Every structure is written in C-alpha cells, then in structure tokens.
Amino acid sequence: MSNSTKTKAKESQPKSSFVKNSWSLRGILNLNDSPGDTSLTTKEKKSLPPNVLDSSENTSANPVYTANSPDSKNVNKCFCCGTILTFPNKAKKYKCSICHTTNIIELAQLKHDSSQNTFVSLNEVNRLVENCFTDTTLESNQSKTLHDIFSPLSSYLYNAFRSQNILNNSFKFRHSSRKLHHHSSNINYMEIYEVFNLLTKLPTKRPLFSALKGASENLKRIHILCDEVAHYNWIFILLHIPFLSSSLVGGTSHDSKKNLMKDEPEIKVLCYDILKRCLGIISCIANDLVLNYWSSWMSNYDSFHFMQRLDVINLYITFQLKKYFYLANNPHIKLSNSPSSTSPGNLEIDLNCEDQEYFQNVNLKEHISSSSSFSLAEPLTFPRNQISTDPFPLKSKKSTNQATKIKIHQYGNDWRIQSALKVLTLFVRANKLRGRKQLPASAFYNSLVDYVNIRLDFDSWQSNKSVQNYNSSSQAELKSIIGYIHGTSKNKSLFNDALFYICQYPFLISLGSKISVLEYEAKRQMERKAEEAFINSLDKRVVIDVYFRIKIRRDHIVQDSLQAIRSNMENLKKSLRVQFVNEPGVDAGGLRKEWFILLVKEIFNPQTGMFHNVDDSNMLWFNAISIDNHEMYHLFGAVLGLAIYNSTILELQFPIALYKILLGKSLSKADYGHLYPQTYDNLLKLKKLSDEEIQDLNMTFEITFTDIFGTYYTKELIPNGSKTLLTKCNLDEYLDKYMMFCIRDGIKSQVDSFTKGFNNVVGGNALSLFSPEEIQLLLCGSNDHTIDVETLKSITKYIGWNSRSDASNSKIISWFWEYMAEADNVKRKKILTFVTGSDRVPATGLQNLPFRISLLGNGNDSNRLPLAHTCFNELALYNYVNKQKLETKMNLAVEESSGFGIK
Structure with a gap:
C-alpha cells in the first residue's frame, strides 16, 4: 500500500486529504454530471490541463472526480511525490502532507525580462562579490560582520533562486536565439558550475546557503505542470548544481585538514532537499514533448558529464535503499505506525550498545530526542548524516554471515526511489539517442540492487501484471475509484499502483541478478x-x-x-x-x-x-x-x-x-548500418546528390541479391516498383524500404520460423x-576473449589435497600454472575448451566461471593423459614426474582429443 493510503493527512489551509479517506460510498456512487461549483473562471479553465477539471468538463482519459455534495472535493495528485489528494472544490492550492509541497492550481506565467536583475549570470555574481570585498576594506565597515557585508549578494541569490521566472531566464548563452532546439537547451552548464564554485570559496557560507535556501523554497511551491518546455528550465538548472551528491555521502572533514563548505551539515541538507524535489517533479511530468526535449538535451552531453549526472541519481537510489538494507539486517529496529507520527516510516529505537555505536558512527546521536523515536523518512530531520556508500555499515544482529535481502514491502511504497527510477528512464532513452557514443548497459547498474530480493520482486511484479484489466464501460470512473482503493487500478496516469517494482526498471538490475x-x-x-x-x-x-x-x-x-x-x-x-x-x-x-x-x-x-x-x-x-x-x-x-x-x-x-x-x-536503419556498414555509407551518399544526379542514375524501387549458388534475384520494394524511378522526393522512402528489406521484410518467413522455435522453448x-x-552476452559469453591466468588461478578449487595451500605449493599445480602463463591466448582458449567445452567465459566475467583441478592416481606418476570432466569444468591431472612430461601430456590431450575418446 502506498504512502498516500498509510499516512493520515495533516490539516492545512486549504485542507487536503487522501482520496481513500475522503470518498464516502454515497459520494462515489453519485459522481457529478453537472458543472461543479468552482472559483475558476471559464478562461482559466480553458488554460488548465484536463487533469484538474471536474468530471463534467473533463473529456480526457485522466479525469479528476468531483462529488455531488455541498462539500464536494476535487481529486488530483501532488506534483512532487505523486500522492493522490483531495481538496475543496473552491481551493486554488493544496498542500501535500507527505512531501509538504504546496500545489498551486494555476499555470505559471513565463516572463521574459532583459533587465539586469531578472537573471543570474556569472558576471553579475562576480560584480556583487567584488563590491562586497571592496566594502570589507572600507573603514566605515570594519565593525560589520561578514554576513552583513555579503548581505547584498545573499539577498540577490535568495530572491533569484526563489523565482522560477528568474531561473528560467538565467545561465543562458545570450548570443543564441530564444527558440528551443532538440540538440541544445541553451543553458550554460559551465557557468552554473563556476557560480557555485565561486560561492564555496567566499569567506562566509551565507551566500551559498541563501542560493540553496531560495531554490529549496522554490521547489516547495509548484504550479500546475504545463506543456511548455521553457517552463522547466529552472529545474534543469537546479539539477546541475555541482555538489548535490555531497549530501548522499560522508564528509571528508575528518580525513582532510581543509573543511569544505559543501560538506557543512546545513548545506548538505539543502542539497538533498533540492535533489529529492527536482527528481520528484520531473517524475510527475507526463508531457511527452517536454520529456523528449530533455532526453535529447541529455543525449548531447559528453560521456564524462552524462556519466556524472547518471551517477548522482544512482547514488541517490543507493542512499534510499541503504536505509532498508539496514532495517532488513537489524530486525530489532521496528517501523512505527503510530497515528501520532507525522511522516511514514518513523523508527522506534531501543538504544543498546550496537545502536549507540551506529549512531555514533553516523553522527546522529546528538540529534536523537528523548522520546525514543526519530524519523528516517526525511533526511532533513538528521542534518549531520554521514552515512557512507558501503552497503554494510555495521554488523547485523543476525548470527549468520549471509545478509538478509531487502524485500518489496520495505521499498515498494517509497516515492523517492520511484521518482529517481522514472528519471533514470529518461537517461536510458537519452543513451539510445547517443548512437556510437552509447554507454554499455552496465553503466546503469546499481550495486545495492543486488541486495534486494529480486526474485520476490519479480514474482510480485508478475502477480500484479496478471490482474485482469477492466473493460471500458459506462461505469469506468467508478471502476477506477474502486480499483484505486483495492490497489488494482490500471489507470496509471491518475491512480498509480500501490507498489512499484524494481523489475519495472530492469536497467538498474545487474546482469548477474x-x-x-x-x-x-x-x-x-x-x-x-x-x-x-x-x-x-x-x-x-x-x-x-x-x-x-x-x-x-x-x-x-x-x-x-x-x-x-x-x-x-x-x-x-x-x-x-x-x-x-x-x-x-x-x-x-x-x-x-x-x-x-x-x-x-x-x-x-x-x-x-x-x-x-x-x-x-x-x-x-x-x-x-x-x-x-x-x-x-x-x-x-x-x-x-x-x-x-x-x-x-x-x-x-x-x-x-x-x-x-x-x-x-x-x-532500425542503425541495425542495417551495423550489419552492412559500407553499403550503409554508400546509400547515405545518395542524399548529397542533386535531383538531376539521382535521376541520371536511372534507379528504380528494386533490389537485386544472390543465393549461395550465385543466382541473381530481383524483388520490388513497393508495388509496381520496377516502374517507379528514384527521385530526390522519394529518396527517404527508398532508403527505408531497401534497408528494411535486407534485415526484416525480405526474410520475414525465415525470421517467423526462427522466433516461433525460440518462443516454443522460452516462456x-x-x-x-x-x-x-x-x-548477446548471455548466449555468447563475454566478448573479451583474453584469458587472464591470475584471475583463473584465484577462482580455481582443488580436489585431492588436504588444503588449498597444499595444492598451491605442490609441484604439479605450480607446473600447470607456469604452463598456462607461457601459453598464448589461442592456446589458453583451447585448454579452456578442453576443460569446459567452450572457449567463452560467462557473461558476468571469468571470475564467475566454476573451475576445478583434481588429482588422479593417488598422487602417483602415470603415462596416461589428463582427463576433463566438462560437466563440472574439472581438469583431472596425474602427478607427473616433471614439467616436460606435464606439458607433453597436456598438449596431446588438448590438441588430439574429441568427444569422449581419442582421434
């Protein structure tokens, strides 16, 4: 069950509550068929997205329901955490009691003002800094504190970062046109970095604190999410604050003489809040146009900055999962569901010795109140969090050495994790747009997900998918409400499922899992x-x-x-x-x-x-x-x-x-280019020709190919293709038809038989x-064909010796590894084939290959050849008298053996 159904809403002005508690049976069964009483004008209604209109005027697939009663309420989600909330019909804003975001029911007005004080730039910050340093030299200001002297800069930064309109106009390349392009956001990321880097070098942290404080307050008041890409520049800018990740890892002040400003507790708290809310807002954007622009912008990052942004979000997910890993391995700490709790997931803690050691390590001990409970749901409640990224921060009370894995019921209703996963989906999309610069799938893996009970997650995901979908009918709205209450609603745009599953985001799961x-x-x-x-x-x-x-x-x-x-x-x-x-x-x-x-x-x-x-x-x-x-x-x-x-x-x-x-x-055409690179380049050269040059080629919509005997065949790419001349106008169609014929359309019957045979087995x-x-890795093994002897030696198990050290010190094993080290890679692959049946290493690397060496003949010399038990990846050796005899017998066995006999 989600946070929205587990936590009681706070009282706020105007009052909002969770949908499950606010809908009475009579209200559900009497959905309003007439316009509800609202304070919004007709003009305002037309400007709003359909998901905030009452049911009588909403014709979209995502209605918000208004009960037909004097105290009717609207239903909408929070624009940060996605919690479903109800609020009075006349309200113009409502506050979420989960993430404490004020949601404003009006579209933000994007203003373009070229005056000096309506955008943030490095030049303006430098000017204010210089003025402040000048003031420090004046005798009249000798009695002022640094906070007072840098007050103009602090006020400027606070007011600027607190305004969405100012941020939307900030950090731009001023010489560029204002028109948005898919290939560029027109945001100067380097300037953002330089501004914040400058703020960390000032003699006071007040300006940096003011900028982050303004940004945090800015994110706590969100207008209706609109369809204009330019309205979201400010979020994109805040995500590029260079040290957001510092709030997720331990500080370096104990290991370094230099106490960095970004590691100060209050700075880290604000950085965490900004990162959390930015990810939450982005995850609630459902407009494909906005998301497509963002994916395109991110795809144009260089590899270093793309990986850097990706690592920040992955680190954020690790930070959240770490809490649940600690809870899973410390069952004496129990979640509190007391009604008095103001946020879900409060922890009731009995401070025994191990607990005190843990809180001492993470510098939280002084923040624990005398009430014996504190909140781990919001890191803002423990500003001096120094948790490291090590997944095992302390010993578990369990006696077993194997760590207990995180279960679905622990993380499945955490909106913070889900929002980060949704944002990572944009990075996956952007990575596909990078073409040849595309990062490998392993770049998205999160190591802490290996400590999630992924099998249980998979089973739960499959069970959820098997729920029968509701058919559309005249009572679709009623079914949506009932489905939401029971957690079976399929209307994901309004009523999210009660749980999310890691398997819904497989790019996060390592290949081994x-x-x-x-x-x-x-x-x-x-x-x-x-x-x-x-x-x-x-x-x-x-x-x-x-x-x-x-x-x-x-x-x-x-x-x-x-x-x-x-x-x-x-x-x-x-x-x-x-x-x-x-x-x-x-x-x-x-x-x-x-x-x-x-x-x-x-x-x-x-x-x-x-x-x-x-x-x-x-x-x-x-x-x-x-x-x-x-x-x-x-x-x-x-x-x-x-x-x-x-x-x-x-x-x-x-x-x-x-x-x-x-x-x-x-x-796609890229797949054709991968298979036929030279032909692909030649076809693309046709685009550089003029219409007259193309017509001179006298080409038609046909393709010619041969069979294995060299017989030529000609096929039409379109109906009547032999009579359709190629021109500049139909060139794109020709290229598409030509490429798709070679990799899809021309081999359809063969591919259909192939996939049918595969699907008959794999269910x-x-x-x-x-x-x-x-x-490809799963079927073919690793593309790295280099057999590293030291790695293979480290994972080998020995049978027939009293201990591993006895085996390692024996002459026959020493000779064998010298024989392997002296062999070239081709010979090593043959040896690996002899022992395992294949020269390929597992998809997860050579270190995961089971490899064994056993001793035959009670440790006595023999003239027989070594044996291989390919079933168990086991090489059986006799205790040959010298290294030369071992090499001779191994070469004969490897080169001359086939099947279960000798050639």
Missing part, C-alpha cells in the same frame, strides 16, 4: 514439467521421463536433433539430457555442451544455405533465398532457447539485430528484463 531470475524461472518451469510428467505417469500407469532426453548420432546430428525437437514439443521445458549413440558418458552438463557446439557449427555450415557471411561486418545473417525448408530455422530458434534455459554458451557471430528480434523489438517474462546486448 537478471541471470539468477532467469534461472529461477527456468528451474521453476522445469520442475513444473517434471511434476506434470510424474502425475501423468501415475494417472496413465506408464513410466514418463521427467527429463527431455535426446539420442544423437554424430554423423546425423542435424537430422536427429530436428526429429527429437519435433517429436517432443511438450517436453522442451524439461531439463535437457543428451546421449551420443555408441559413446559412454552420463550427461551432467558436458554432453549437453558438446551437442550445442556441434549442432550450431553444423547449422552455420554454408552448405545448409540458412545464413550468409556479410563481408562488410564479418557477421552472419539470414539468407533471403534458402535452399532448405523453414524447419531448420525453427530448429535454430529452439536451440537458442534451450541454450538459454540450460545456461550454455554458444559461439554466435550475429549482429545485435538478432537479439532484438528475440525480444520482439523493432529494427515467461524473465527474458523481458534483458536488453539485446545482455541477451
């Missing part, structure tokens, strides 16, 4: 299939295997695999077991790996005609003309699905477009947590 969710869901589906098989065997009184078993002949691997998959469509989600005909071996993972490798290699054989190698990029892609039937593509899709479910790495040379297809995402929604780049 996503893989754990995928394995969790796969294991659950495999167990379900095994249970169904067991129950069916009892019902039908026949033996039904709980595994999906296939028997394969090496010289007929494609045919046997296709037949096995075709005849076991209902068993594909069972755990896979492979057996090669006439070969010994029990499949504990190794046989399965080898089957995948051999099958994929056979499918990619040019003689099958399924794929062709693109010379431009040296990648494989679907053949437009396939000599085989589409069952082979179905088989390939099923194999990829089985590889994901059985945690097997494959060596695939496909572009990112293939993994977009697996996730059901649309392809559930865990795959939706992954990005295409992460799916």
Whole structure:
C-alpha cells in the first residue's frame, strides 16, 4: 500500500486529504454530471490541463472526480511525490502532507525580462562579490560582520533562486536565439558550475546557503505542470548544481585538514532537499514533448558529464535503499505506525550498545530526542548524516554471515526511489539517442540492487501484471475509484499502483541478478514439467521421463536433433539430457555442451544455405533465398532457447539485430548500418546528390541479391516498383524500404520460423528484463576473449589435497600454472575448451566461471593423459614426474582429443 493510503493527512489551509479517506460510498456512487461549483473562471479553465477539471468538463482519459455534495472535493495528485489528494472544490492550492509541497492550481506565467536583475549570470555574481570585498576594506565597515557585508549578494541569490521566472531566464548563452532546439537547451552548464564554485570559496557560507535556501523554497511551491518546455528550465538548472551528491555521502572533514563548505551539515541538507524535489517533479511530468526535449538535451552531453549526472541519481537510489538494507539486517529496529507520527516510516529505537555505536558512527546521536523515536523518512530531520556508500555499515544482529535481502514491502511504497527510477528512464532513452557514443548497459547498474530480493520482486511484479484489466464501460470512473482503493487500478496516469517494482526498471538490475531470475524461472518451469510428467505417469500407469532426453548420432546430428525437437514439443521445458549413440558418458552438463557446439557449427555450415557471411561486418545473417525448408530455422530458434534455459554458451557471430528480434523489438536503419556498414555509407551518399544526379542514375524501387549458388534475384520494394524511378522526393522512402528489406521484410518467413522455435522453448517474462546486448552476452559469453591466468588461478578449487595451500605449493599445480602463463591466448582458449567445452567465459566475467583441478592416481606418476570432466569444468591431472612430461601430456590431450575418446 502506498504512502498516500498509510499516512493520515495533516490539516492545512486549504485542507487536503487522501482520496481513500475522503470518498464516502454515497459520494462515489453519485459522481457529478453537472458543472461543479468552482472559483475558476471559464478562461482559466480553458488554460488548465484536463487533469484538474471536474468530471463534467473533463473529456480526457485522466479525469479528476468531483462529488455531488455541498462539500464536494476535487481529486488530483501532488506534483512532487505523486500522492493522490483531495481538496475543496473552491481551493486554488493544496498542500501535500507527505512531501509538504504546496500545489498551486494555476499555470505559471513565463516572463521574459532583459533587465539586469531578472537573471543570474556569472558576471553579475562576480560584480556583487567584488563590491562586497571592496566594502570589507572600507573603514566605515570594519565593525560589520561578514554576513552583513555579503548581505547584498545573499539577498540577490535568495530572491533569484526563489523565482522560477528568474531561473528560467538565467545561465543562458545570450548570443543564441530564444527558440528551443532538440540538440541544445541553451543553458550554460559551465557557468552554473563556476557560480557555485565561486560561492564555496567566499569567506562566509551565507551566500551559498541563501542560493540553496531560495531554490529549496522554490521547489516547495509548484504550479500546475504545463506543456511548455521553457517552463522547466529552472529545474534543469537546479539539477546541475555541482555538489548535490555531497549530501548522499560522508564528509571528508575528518580525513582532510581543509573543511569544505559543501560538506557543512546545513548545506548538505539543502542539497538533498533540492535533489529529492527536482527528481520528484520531473517524475510527475507526463508531457511527452517536454520529456523528449530533455532526453535529447541529455543525449548531447559528453560521456564524462552524462556519466556524472547518471551517477548522482544512482547514488541517490543507493542512499534510499541503504536505509532498508539496514532495517532488513537489524530486525530489532521496528517501523512505527503510530497515528501520532507525522511522516511514514518513523523508527522506534531501543538504544543498546550496537545502536549507540551506529549512531555514533553516523553522527546522529546528538540529534536523537528523548522520546525514543526519530524519523528516517526525511533526511532533513538528521542534518549531520554521514552515512557512507558501503552497503554494510555495521554488523547485523543476525548470527549468520549471509545478509538478509531487502524485500518489496520495505521499498515498494517509497516515492523517492520511484521518482529517481522514472528519471533514470529518461537517461536510458537519452543513451539510445547517443548512437556510437552509447554507454554499455552496465553503466546503469546499481550495486545495492543486488541486495534486494529480486526474485520476490519479480514474482510480485508478475502477480500484479496478471490482474485482469477492466473493460471500458459506462461505469469506468467508478471502476477506477474502486480499483484505486483495492490497489488494482490500471489507470496509471491518475491512480498509480500501490507498489512499484524494481523489475519495472530492469536497467538498474545487474546482469548477474537478471541471470539468477532467469534461472529461477527456468528451474521453476522445469520442475513444473517434471511434476506434470510424474502425475501423468501415475494417472496413465506408464513410466514418463521427467527429463527431455535426446539420442544423437554424430554423423546425423542435424537430422536427429530436428526429429527429437519435433517429436517432443511438450517436453522442451524439461531439463535437457543428451546421449551420443555408441559413446559412454552420463550427461551432467558436458554432453549437453558438446551437442550445442556441434549442432550450431553444423547449422552455420554454408552448405545448409540458412545464413550468409556479410563481408562488410564479418557477421552472419539470414539468407533471403534458402535452399532448405523453414524447419531448420525453427530448429535454430529452439536451440537458442534451450541454450538459454540450460545456461550454455554458444559461439554466435550475429549482429545485435538478432537479439532484438528475440525480444520482439523493432529494427532500425542503425541495425542495417551495423550489419552492412559500407553499403550503409554508400546509400547515405545518395542524399548529397542533386535531383538531376539521382535521376541520371536511372534507379528504380528494386533490389537485386544472390543465393549461395550465385543466382541473381530481383524483388520490388513497393508495388509496381520496377516502374517507379528514384527521385530526390522519394529518396527517404527508398532508403527505408531497401534497408528494411535486407534485415526484416525480405526474410520475414525465415525470421517467423526462427522466433516461433525460440518462443516454443522460452516462456515467461524473465527474458523481458534483458536488453539485446545482455541477451548477446548471455548466449555468447563475454566478448573479451583474453584469458587472464591470475584471475583463473584465484577462482580455481582443488580436489585431492588436504588444503588449498597444499595444492598451491605442490609441484604439479605450480607446473600447470607456469604452463598456462607461457601459453598464448589461442592456446589458453583451447585448454579452456578442453576443460569446459567452450572457449567463452560467462557473461558476468571469468571470475564467475566454476573451475576445478583434481588429482588422479593417488598422487602417483602415470603415462596416461589428463582427463576433463566438462560437466563440472574439472581438469583431472596425474602427478607427473616433471614439467616436460606435464606439458607433453597436456598438449596431446588438448590438441588430439574429441568427444569422449581419442582421434
């Protein structure tokens, strides 16, 4: 349940309350069909967005309801935290009792005034600073304090940052036009940095405090969110205050002789408040035009500043989650739900020794009142917070070494976290617009999310998604109200769900956590299939295997695999077991790996005609003309699905477009450019030609391509395309049709068979947590093919020795690691293939590869070759008498072995 339904509203003028408590049954059942009594004029109503009009005049999908009673009330959300509130129908403003924001029901008027005192600039601040320093030298001012001397600067900054209109006109490139562009916000970010950097160097902190105080008060009074981008410049400016993140980490005053002004408690409190409210307001903006402009502006940051802004928001999320991590591992601290609490999440604390040590460490002890309770819901209540970013600030009272993970009920109703997640979504969108400068998916990971119970979050998310949607009817409004009360409303624009889930924002989840969710869901589906098989065997009184078993002949691997998959469509989600005909071996993972490798290699054989190698990029892609039937593509899709479910790495040379297809995402011209870079550049050169030059080429809307035998084929890109000449006017259409034919339209039947085979295996929604780049890592392993010997050595486990130190000090292990260190990377990959069945390392890195070395023959010398248990990634060595013999035996085993025998 959200904060809005857990906390009782404060009394304010005008009085506002939460919607759940203010709607009586009679009021719900008597929605007003006539205009409500309001103090707003007709002209004002027309200027307001539809989400603040009464139900009789609102024709949008997001109505606000007015009860038909003398004391009728409007319903709207807070423009900062999103809490649903009710307020008197005649009120022009209402105050939220959760975030204490005053919401004003009138559009802000954006004023453009070129006078000197209506905008903030570095020159003006420098001028005032110089005047103040001049005053310090005057004899008449010797008796004045620094606060008094710098009072003109403080007043100027306070009044400027307290005004939205002044900030909207501030820090601009004055020589630029006032018209907004997607590529530039016309805001001088460097000037913002220089102004605040200057303020931190003054002999008094009053000017800096005044600027931040004015900004904080500015954010506490929000007008109706409008549709003009220029109205939000002030929020964009405040987000670029250079030391907002200082409020989220510990100060450096104890470690440095220099006491920085930005680390002063009152400065940190204001910085936190500004950051919190800016993120809250941005998260409540629903206008796509505004969000598109912001995403475009952020996409034009250089990599350093883009990452810097991203890190601030991620640090803010870490700061919020840290509280819940501490609570999860210290169950003796309990949340207080007492009615007297003025904010949700107050903590009742029994100050025993460990608690006193904790509060001593974070400098909070002196701020704890004698009432034995204080608020952790608002960091403003403990201004000297020095919590570091270490996820384990102190020892837990639990006796176990494993930390308790944060659960959904702890963070799921925290609007601060949700607002930051929504803002991060804008950064994800902006990152996609960066093209080749795009940051990897790992840049968005938050390490503290690994300490969230992500499986429970995933299950809760899936349960919430399974709630049946309400069908539109004449009582849609009533259903929305009832749905909100029960927490099942799907009208997200007005009535937000009672909880949010981390899985709704998968870019925050690390690849390791996503893989754990995928394995969790796969294991659950495999167990379900095994249970169904067991129950069916009892019902039908026949033996039904709980595994999906296939028997394969090496010289007929494609045919046997296709037949096995075709005849076991209902068993594909069972755990896979492979057996090669006439070969010994029990499949504990190794046989399965080898089957995948051999099958994929056979499918990619040019003689099958399924794929062709693109010379431009040296990648494989679907053949437009396939000599085989589409069952082979179905088989390939099923194999990829089985590889994901059985945690097997494959060596695939496909572009990112293939993994977009697996996730059901649309392809773009950029995907064509990635696959056909030279052809893409040549096509774009057509745009530089004049209309006469294009017509001289005598090109039509056709495309010519060949099959594997070199036979030429011609296809029309549009109906009657052979008679449609290319011109400057239809060039864009031609380029779009040409590129999409090569990567989508011309191979539609092949792709459909491929995706059908994949979807027959992969079920559930865990795959939706992954990005295409992460799916590529999941299937193909890390692109970094360098095998680091020291890393592999550090994670290796030893079997057959009394201890790890005994193994490390033994001659045979020392010789083996010297042998590995002297080998080149190609040789190391062959050794890794011999031991594990693949030369690829896991998507999460070599450090997560299980690798073992065991001792054979009771530690005696032998003339036999080393063995590999690929099922367990285990290398079995004899205690050879010298290093030369070890190298000879290893080379022979690695170079000459195949399957479960010798060539």
